[in-house]
Amino acid sequence: MMEATGTNGEPEIGKVERYTQHLTDGAPQYTLKEAAERAGTSTEIVRMFWRSMGFPAIQSEEKPIFTAYDVDVIRAHQEMANLGSADSTAMNSLIRAQSYFADRQVLWQYEALVEMAAKRFGVDEISARYYVLDHFGQYEEFLMYQMKYAWRRHLAAFLRRTEVELENMHFDEDVEMPLIRALGFVDLVSFTNTSEKLTPHELAELIQTFEFTCRDVISSYGARTVKMVGDAVLYIADDLLTGVRAVTGLISALNDAPDMPNVRASLVWGGVLSRFGDVFGPNVNLASRLCSVAPQGGVLLDSETATAVARLARPGLEVSPSDDVELRGIGAVSTFTLRELR
Numbered sequence: 001m002m003e004a005t006g007t008n009g010e011p012e013i014g015k016v017e018r019y020t021q022h023l024t025d026g027a028p029q030y031t032l033k034e035a036a037e038r039a040g041t042s043t044e045i046v047r048m049f050w051r052s053m054g055f056p057a058i059q060s061e062e063k064p065i066f067t068a069y070d071v072d073v074i075r076a077h078q079e080m081a082n083l084g085s086a087d088s089t090a091m092n093s094l095i096r097a098q099s100y101f102a103d104r105q106v107l108w109q110y111e112a113l114v115e116m117a118a119k120r121f122g123v124d125e126i127s128a129r130y131y132v133l134d135h136f137g138q139y140e141e142f143l144m145y146q147m148k149y150a151w152r153r154h155l156a157a158f159l160r161r162t163e164v165e166l167e168n169m170h171f172d173e174d175v176e177m178p179l180i181r182a183l184g185f186v187d188l189v190s191f192t193n194t195s196e197k198l199t200p201h202e203l204a205e206l207i208q209t210f211e212f213t214c215r216d217v218i219s220s221y222g223a224r225t226v227k228m229v230g231d232a233v234l235y236i237a238d239d240l241l242t243g244v245r246a247v248t249g250l251i252s253a254l255n256d257a258p259d260m261p262n263v264r265a266s267l268v269w270g271g272v273l274s275r276f277g278d279v280f281g282p283n284v285n286l287a288s289r290l291c292s293v294a295p296q297g298g299v300l301l302d303s304e305t306a307t308a309v310a311r312l313a314r315p316g317l318e319v320s321p322s323d324d325v326e327l328r329g330i331g332a333v334s335t336f337t338l339r340e341l342r
Contacts, residue, residue, distance in 0.1 A: 015134055016133055016134070019136065019137050022137070023140075024067045024069050024070070025067050025068060025069035026067045026068065026069070027064075027067070028064040028065050028066060028067055029064050029066070029067060029068070030064055030065070030066040030067070030068075030070075030071060031061060031062060031063065031064055031065065031066075032046060032047070032058055032061045032065065032066075033061060034066075035065070035066040035070060035071050035074065036074075038071045038075075039071050039074040039075040039078060040075060040078060041074065041075075041078040043061075045074075045078060045088075046066075046074060048088075048092060049074055049077060049092075049095065052092045052095040052096050052099065053095060053099045054096070054099045054100065054103055077091060077095070093276075096276075097276065097277060101277075105147070109139075109143060110132060110136070113132045113136070113139065114128045114129050114132050115128075115204075117131045117132055161238060165238060178271065179271060179272050179273070179274055180269070180270065180271055180272075181236050181237065181238065181243075181269075181270070181271075181272050181279070182223075182236070182237040182238075182239065182240045182242065182243025182244070182267060182268070182269050183226075183234065183235065183236040183237070183243065183267075183268055183272065183279065183283065183284065183287055184234075184235060184243070184247055184265055184266040184267040184268055184287045184290075184291065184299075185229075185232050185233065185234055185235075185265065185266050185287055185288055185290075185291035186214065186232065186233050186235070186247065186250055186251070186254070186263055186264070186265040186291070187231055187232035187233075187263065187264060187265075187291055187292075188210065188231040188232070188260075188261045188262070188263055189261055189262040189263065189264055189296055190261060190262070191230075191231035191261060194206075194261045206259070206260070206261075209257055209260065210231070210233075210254070210257075210260065211228055211233070213250070213253055213254060213257055214228070214233040214235075214250060214254075215233075217246070217249050217250045217253045218233070218235045218246050218250060220249075221237075221242060221245045221246040221249055222237065222242045222245075222246070223235050223236060223237035223242050223243060223245075223246035224236055224237070226277075226278060226279055227278065232291070234279075234284075234287075235247070235250075236272075236279060240269050240305075240308055240309065240312065241312055241314065243267055243269070244267065244309060244312070244314075244317065244338065244340075247265050247267050247299050247338075248299065248338065248339075248340035249340075250265070251263060251265055251297065251298075251299060252340075255297060262296040262297060263296075263297065264291060264294035264295060264296055264297065264298060264299075264300070265291060265294060265298070265299045265300070266287045266288070266290035266291035266294055266299065266300050266301070267287070267299055267300075267301050267305055267309075267338060268283050268284075268286050268287040268290065268301070268302060268305050269304065269305040269308045269309075270282075270283040270286075270304065270305070271283060272284060282330075285329065285330065286302060286327070286330060286333075289327040289328065289329070289330055289333075290302065290327070290333070290335065293325050293327070293335075295322075295337065298337050298338075298339075299337065299338040299339070300322065300335050300336070300337060300338075301319065301335065301336045301337070301338055302333055302334070302335065302336075303333075303334045303335075303336065305336075306319050306336035306338075309338065316340055316341045317338070317339075317340060317341070318338070318339045318340075318341055319336050319337070319338055319339075320336060320337050320339070321334075321335075321336055322335040322336055322337045323335060
Protein backbone atom coordinates (compact mmCIF):
# COMPACT_ATOMS: atom_id res chain seq x y z
CA MET A 1 0.00 0.00 0.00
CA MET A 2 1.54 3.33 -1.11
CA GLU A 3 1.96 6.17 1.34
CA ALA A 4 -0.02 9.33 0.48
CA THR A 5 2.11 12.30 -0.50
CA GLY A 6 1.46 16.00 -0.78
CA THR A 7 2.12 18.29 -3.73
CA ASN A 8 5.77 18.73 -2.73
CA GLY A 9 6.40 14.99 -2.60
CA GLU A 10 6.53 14.89 1.22
CA PRO A 11 4.36 12.33 3.06
CA GLU A 12 0.91 13.76 3.67
CA ILE A 13 0.00 14.07 7.34
CA GLY A 14 -3.42 13.89 8.93
CA LYS A 15 -5.38 16.65 10.64
CA VAL A 16 -4.44 15.56 14.18
CA GLU A 17 -0.73 15.41 13.35
CA ARG A 18 -0.89 18.86 11.75
CA TYR A 19 -2.47 20.20 14.93
CA THR A 20 0.05 18.53 17.24
CA GLN A 21 2.87 20.00 15.17
CA HIS A 22 1.21 23.38 15.61
CA LEU A 23 1.25 22.81 19.40
CA THR A 24 4.94 21.86 19.43
CA ASP A 25 6.01 24.42 16.79
CA GLY A 26 6.84 21.87 14.13
CA ALA A 27 7.83 18.27 13.58
CA PRO A 28 10.61 16.64 15.64
CA GLN A 29 13.96 17.60 14.13
CA TYR A 30 16.65 17.19 16.82
CA THR A 31 18.11 14.06 18.36
CA LEU A 32 18.95 13.85 22.04
CA LYS A 33 22.54 14.97 21.46
CA GLU A 34 21.55 17.78 19.12
CA ALA A 35 18.94 19.10 21.54
CA ALA A 36 21.45 19.06 24.40
CA GLU A 37 24.05 20.92 22.34
CA ARG A 38 21.58 23.58 21.21
CA ALA A 39 20.26 24.02 24.77
CA GLY A 40 23.79 24.30 26.14
CA THR A 41 23.47 21.38 28.51
CA SER A 42 24.22 17.66 28.77
CA THR A 43 22.28 14.71 27.40
CA GLU A 44 21.72 13.51 30.97
CA ILE A 45 20.03 16.78 31.90
CA VAL A 46 17.80 16.48 28.81
CA ARG A 47 16.95 12.88 29.70
CA MET A 48 16.05 13.93 33.25
CA PHE A 49 13.92 16.81 31.93
CA TRP A 50 12.04 14.47 29.57
CA ARG A 51 11.52 11.90 32.29
CA SER A 52 10.28 14.57 34.71
CA MET A 53 7.78 15.61 32.06
CA GLY A 54 6.32 12.11 32.36
CA PHE A 55 7.24 10.92 28.85
CA PRO A 56 8.70 7.49 27.96
CA ALA A 57 12.44 7.01 28.33
CA ILE A 58 14.45 7.94 25.25
CA GLN A 59 15.50 4.64 23.69
CA SER A 60 17.20 5.85 20.49
CA GLU A 61 19.79 8.60 20.39
CA GLU A 62 19.58 8.73 16.59
CA LYS A 63 15.85 9.40 16.28
CA PRO A 64 14.67 13.05 16.11
CA ILE A 65 12.43 13.67 19.12
CA PHE A 66 12.76 17.36 19.96
CA THR A 67 11.57 20.54 18.27
CA ALA A 68 12.99 24.03 18.52
CA TYR A 69 10.23 24.74 21.08
CA ASP A 70 11.50 21.89 23.27
CA VAL A 71 15.06 23.19 23.00
CA ASP A 72 14.00 26.71 24.05
CA VAL A 73 12.25 25.40 27.17
CA ILE A 74 15.14 23.08 28.09
CA ARG A 75 17.54 26.01 27.68
CA ALA A 76 15.39 28.17 29.97
CA HIS A 77 15.29 25.30 32.46
CA GLN A 78 19.09 25.11 32.47
CA GLU A 79 19.54 28.89 32.68
CA MET A 80 17.30 29.05 35.75
CA ALA A 81 19.46 26.42 37.43
CA ASN A 82 22.67 28.20 36.35
CA LEU A 83 21.47 31.47 37.88
CA GLY A 84 21.06 29.72 41.22
CA SER A 85 17.38 30.65 41.43
CA ALA A 86 16.59 26.97 42.00
CA ASP A 87 18.70 23.83 42.21
CA SER A 88 18.18 20.82 39.96
CA THR A 89 16.03 19.02 42.53
CA ALA A 90 13.63 21.94 42.81
CA MET A 91 13.54 22.45 39.04
CA ASN A 92 12.67 18.82 38.40
CA SER A 93 10.05 18.92 41.13
CA LEU A 94 8.45 21.95 39.48
CA ILE A 95 8.43 20.22 36.09
CA ARG A 96 6.90 17.09 37.59
CA ALA A 97 4.18 19.15 39.27
CA GLN A 98 3.27 21.04 36.09
CA SER A 99 3.39 17.92 33.93
CA TYR A 100 1.38 15.77 36.30
CA PHE A 101 -1.47 18.24 36.45
CA ALA A 102 -1.25 19.09 32.74
CA ASP A 103 -1.62 15.39 31.88
CA ARG A 104 -4.71 15.08 34.09
CA GLN A 105 -6.06 18.39 32.87
CA VAL A 106 -5.98 17.60 29.14
CA LEU A 107 -7.59 14.22 29.80
CA TRP A 108 -10.35 15.84 31.87
CA GLN A 109 -10.91 18.47 29.18
CA TYR A 110 -11.05 15.85 26.43
CA GLU A 111 -13.55 13.68 28.32
CA ALA A 112 -15.76 16.70 29.08
CA LEU A 113 -15.83 17.65 25.41
CA VAL A 114 -16.55 14.06 24.38
CA GLU A 115 -19.54 13.95 26.71
CA MET A 116 -20.75 17.26 25.29
CA ALA A 117 -20.35 16.09 21.68
CA ALA A 118 -22.20 12.82 22.30
CA LYS A 119 -25.18 14.68 23.80
CA ARG A 120 -25.20 17.58 21.34
CA PHE A 121 -24.98 15.53 18.16
CA GLY A 122 -26.69 12.39 19.40
CA VAL A 123 -23.79 10.18 18.34
CA ASP A 124 -22.12 7.15 19.92
CA GLU A 125 -19.05 7.59 22.12
CA ILE A 126 -16.52 6.53 19.47
CA SER A 127 -17.91 9.06 17.00
CA ALA A 128 -17.89 11.72 19.72
CA ARG A 129 -14.23 10.98 20.49
CA TYR A 130 -13.30 11.29 16.80
CA TYR A 131 -15.18 14.59 16.62
CA VAL A 132 -13.30 16.09 19.57
CA LEU A 133 -9.99 14.75 18.26
CA ASP A 134 -10.60 16.58 14.98
CA HIS A 135 -11.93 19.80 16.55
CA PHE A 136 -9.82 20.28 19.69
CA GLY A 137 -8.04 23.19 18.07
CA GLN A 138 -11.12 25.38 18.21
CA TYR A 139 -11.03 25.23 22.03
CA GLU A 140 -7.28 25.85 22.38
CA GLU A 141 -7.27 29.62 22.86
CA PHE A 142 -10.08 29.55 25.43
CA LEU A 143 -8.57 26.65 27.38
CA MET A 144 -5.17 28.35 27.57
CA TYR A 145 -6.80 31.62 28.69
CA GLN A 146 -8.86 29.78 31.29
CA MET A 147 -5.82 27.86 32.57
CA LYS A 148 -3.79 31.04 33.02
CA TYR A 149 -6.69 32.69 34.85
CA ALA A 150 -7.23 29.69 37.17
CA TRP A 151 -3.50 29.46 37.99
CA ARG A 152 -3.22 33.17 38.82
CA ARG A 153 -6.40 33.19 40.90
CA HIS A 154 -5.43 30.11 42.91
CA LEU A 155 -1.90 31.42 43.43
CA ALA A 156 -3.31 34.70 44.75
CA ALA A 157 -5.64 32.87 47.14
CA PHE A 158 -2.79 30.60 48.31
CA LEU A 159 -0.41 33.48 48.99
CA ARG A 160 -3.01 35.37 51.00
CA ARG A 161 -4.00 32.50 53.26
CA THR A 162 -0.35 31.46 53.69
CA GLU A 163 0.59 34.97 54.85
CA VAL A 164 -2.23 34.94 57.41
CA GLU A 165 -1.21 31.52 58.67
CA LEU A 166 2.49 32.42 59.00
CA GLU A 167 1.63 35.45 61.11
CA ASN A 168 0.13 33.09 63.69
CA MET A 169 2.80 30.39 63.58
CA HIS A 170 5.70 30.04 65.99
CA PHE A 171 8.71 27.81 65.39
CA ASP A 172 9.02 24.88 67.78
CA GLU A 173 11.85 22.44 67.12
CA ASP A 174 9.95 19.73 69.01
CA VAL A 175 7.02 19.87 66.59
CA GLU A 176 7.70 17.65 63.57
CA MET A 177 4.66 18.76 61.55
CA PRO A 178 3.84 22.42 62.20
CA LEU A 179 1.06 22.63 59.61
CA ILE A 180 -2.08 22.03 61.66
CA ARG A 181 -5.08 21.16 59.54
CA ALA A 182 -8.57 19.71 59.68
CA LEU A 183 -8.71 16.85 57.21
CA GLY A 184 -10.64 13.74 56.43
CA PHE A 185 -12.13 11.42 53.89
CA VAL A 186 -15.62 10.95 52.50
CA ASP A 187 -16.33 7.74 50.61
CA LEU A 188 -19.16 5.77 49.07
CA VAL A 189 -20.27 2.67 50.98
CA SER A 190 -20.35 -0.61 48.99
CA PHE A 191 -19.28 1.20 45.83
CA THR A 192 -18.05 -2.00 44.14
CA ASN A 193 -21.40 -3.73 44.54
CA THR A 194 -23.25 -0.63 43.37
CA SER A 195 -21.06 -0.13 40.30
CA GLU A 196 -21.59 -3.73 39.14
CA LYS A 197 -25.32 -3.05 38.82
CA LEU A 198 -24.93 0.09 36.70
CA THR A 199 -24.50 0.60 32.98
CA PRO A 200 -21.31 2.42 31.90
CA HIS A 201 -23.35 5.59 31.35
CA GLU A 202 -24.99 5.35 34.78
CA LEU A 203 -21.61 4.69 36.42
CA ALA A 204 -20.12 7.75 34.72
CA GLU A 205 -23.06 9.85 35.89
CA LEU A 206 -22.64 8.59 39.47
CA ILE A 207 -18.90 9.31 39.55
CA GLN A 208 -19.40 12.76 38.06
CA THR A 209 -22.18 13.65 40.50
CA PHE A 210 -20.06 12.47 43.43
CA GLU A 211 -16.94 14.35 42.33
CA PHE A 212 -18.68 17.57 41.33
CA THR A 213 -20.74 17.62 44.54
CA CYS A 214 -17.64 17.02 46.66
CA ARG A 215 -15.60 19.73 44.98
CA ASP A 216 -18.42 22.28 44.96
CA VAL A 217 -19.53 21.77 48.56
CA ILE A 218 -16.02 21.55 50.01
CA SER A 219 -14.89 24.75 48.31
CA SER A 220 -18.12 26.58 49.16
CA TYR A 221 -17.30 26.24 52.87
CA GLY A 222 -13.72 27.46 52.41
CA ALA A 223 -12.06 24.04 52.55
CA ARG A 224 -10.12 22.42 49.69
CA THR A 225 -10.19 19.13 47.83
CA VAL A 226 -6.76 17.51 48.02
CA LYS A 227 -7.56 14.64 45.68
CA MET A 228 -10.12 12.10 44.61
CA VAL A 229 -9.07 8.55 45.53
CA GLY A 230 -11.30 6.15 43.61
CA ASP A 231 -14.67 6.33 45.35
CA ALA A 232 -13.41 8.70 48.07
CA VAL A 233 -12.34 12.31 48.44
CA LEU A 234 -9.62 13.69 50.73
CA TYR A 235 -10.43 17.22 51.90
CA ILE A 236 -8.54 19.69 54.05
CA ALA A 237 -9.22 22.97 55.86
CA ASP A 238 -6.99 25.51 57.55
CA ASP A 239 -9.15 25.69 60.68
CA LEU A 240 -11.28 23.18 62.54
CA LEU A 241 -14.62 24.96 62.23
CA THR A 242 -14.27 25.15 58.45
CA GLY A 243 -13.45 21.44 58.39
CA VAL A 244 -16.53 20.66 60.50
CA ARG A 245 -18.82 22.72 58.30
CA ALA A 246 -17.38 21.25 55.11
CA VAL A 247 -17.74 17.59 56.10
CA THR A 248 -21.20 17.92 57.64
CA GLY A 249 -22.38 19.99 54.69
CA LEU A 250 -20.97 17.45 52.27
CA ILE A 251 -22.61 14.50 53.99
CA SER A 252 -25.93 16.35 53.86
CA ALA A 253 -25.51 17.24 50.17
CA LEU A 254 -24.58 13.69 49.17
CA ASN A 255 -27.46 12.23 51.15
CA ASP A 256 -29.80 14.54 49.23
CA ALA A 257 -28.31 13.69 45.82
CA PRO A 258 -30.62 11.37 43.82
CA ASP A 259 -29.46 7.75 43.38
CA MET A 260 -26.35 8.36 45.48
CA PRO A 261 -25.19 5.35 47.55
CA ASN A 262 -24.73 5.73 51.29
CA VAL A 263 -21.70 7.76 52.33
CA ARG A 264 -19.50 7.96 55.43
CA ALA A 265 -16.75 10.30 56.55
CA SER A 266 -13.97 11.11 58.98
CA LEU A 267 -12.51 14.27 60.48
CA VAL A 268 -9.11 14.63 62.15
CA TRP A 269 -7.47 17.77 63.58
CA GLY A 270 -3.68 17.64 63.65
CA GLY A 271 -0.33 18.15 61.96
CA VAL A 272 0.42 17.11 58.38
CA LEU A 273 3.33 17.17 55.97
CA SER A 274 2.54 19.02 52.72
CA ARG A 275 4.43 17.92 49.61
CA PHE A 276 3.72 17.48 45.88
CA GLY A 277 0.26 19.05 46.17
CA ASP A 278 -0.70 16.32 48.65
CA VAL A 279 -0.62 15.78 52.42
CA PHE A 280 1.04 12.98 54.34
CA GLY A 281 1.60 11.77 57.87
CA PRO A 282 0.04 9.70 60.65
CA ASN A 283 -3.04 11.92 60.81
CA VAL A 284 -3.82 11.30 57.14
CA ASN A 285 -3.57 7.55 57.77
CA LEU A 286 -5.77 7.91 60.85
CA ALA A 287 -8.42 9.80 58.85
CA SER A 288 -8.38 7.11 56.17
CA ARG A 289 -8.80 4.28 58.69
CA LEU A 290 -11.56 6.11 60.58
CA CYS A 291 -13.52 6.65 57.39
CA SER A 292 -13.39 2.95 56.57
CA VAL A 293 -15.18 2.09 59.85
CA ALA A 294 -17.46 5.12 60.10
CA PRO A 295 -21.22 4.52 60.27
CA GLN A 296 -23.30 5.08 57.17
CA GLY A 297 -24.19 8.74 56.90
CA GLY A 298 -21.92 9.56 59.84
CA VAL A 299 -18.68 11.41 60.55
CA LEU A 300 -16.19 9.63 62.81
CA LEU A 301 -13.60 11.46 64.95
CA ASP A 302 -10.72 10.40 67.16
CA SER A 303 -10.71 11.53 70.80
CA GLU A 304 -8.33 14.50 70.31
CA THR A 305 -10.41 15.86 67.45
CA ALA A 306 -13.61 15.33 69.44
CA THR A 307 -12.15 17.36 72.33
CA ALA A 308 -11.12 20.13 69.94
CA VAL A 309 -14.59 20.24 68.37
CA ALA A 310 -16.18 20.42 71.83
CA ARG A 311 -13.98 23.41 72.64
CA LEU A 312 -15.48 25.26 69.69
CA ALA A 313 -18.71 25.44 71.73
CA ARG A 314 -20.73 25.96 68.58
CA PRO A 315 -24.50 25.56 68.88
CA GLY A 316 -25.87 22.85 66.64
CA LEU A 317 -22.81 20.57 66.81
CA GLU A 318 -23.21 17.30 68.68
CA VAL A 319 -20.26 15.03 69.51
CA SER A 320 -21.13 11.69 71.08
CA PRO A 321 -18.96 8.71 72.12
CA SER A 322 -18.87 5.72 69.81
CA ASP A 323 -17.21 2.31 69.99
CA ASP A 324 -13.51 1.79 70.47
CA VAL A 325 -12.07 0.33 67.27
CA GLU A 326 -8.91 -1.54 66.31
CA LEU A 327 -7.44 0.20 63.27
CA ARG A 328 -4.95 -1.61 61.05
CA GLY A 329 -1.45 -0.24 61.51
CA ILE A 330 -2.58 2.13 64.28
CA GLY A 331 -4.10 0.06 67.09
CA ALA A 332 -6.99 0.73 69.47
CA VAL A 333 -8.67 4.11 69.01
CA SER A 334 -11.52 5.70 70.95
CA THR A 335 -13.97 7.16 68.45
CA PHE A 336 -16.74 9.76 68.49
CA THR A 337 -19.46 10.68 66.01
CA LEU A 338 -20.10 14.20 64.84
CA ARG A 339 -23.55 15.42 63.95
CA GLU A 340 -24.85 18.82 62.94
CA LEU A 341 -28.32 19.47 64.31
CA ARG A 342 -30.50 21.27 61.80
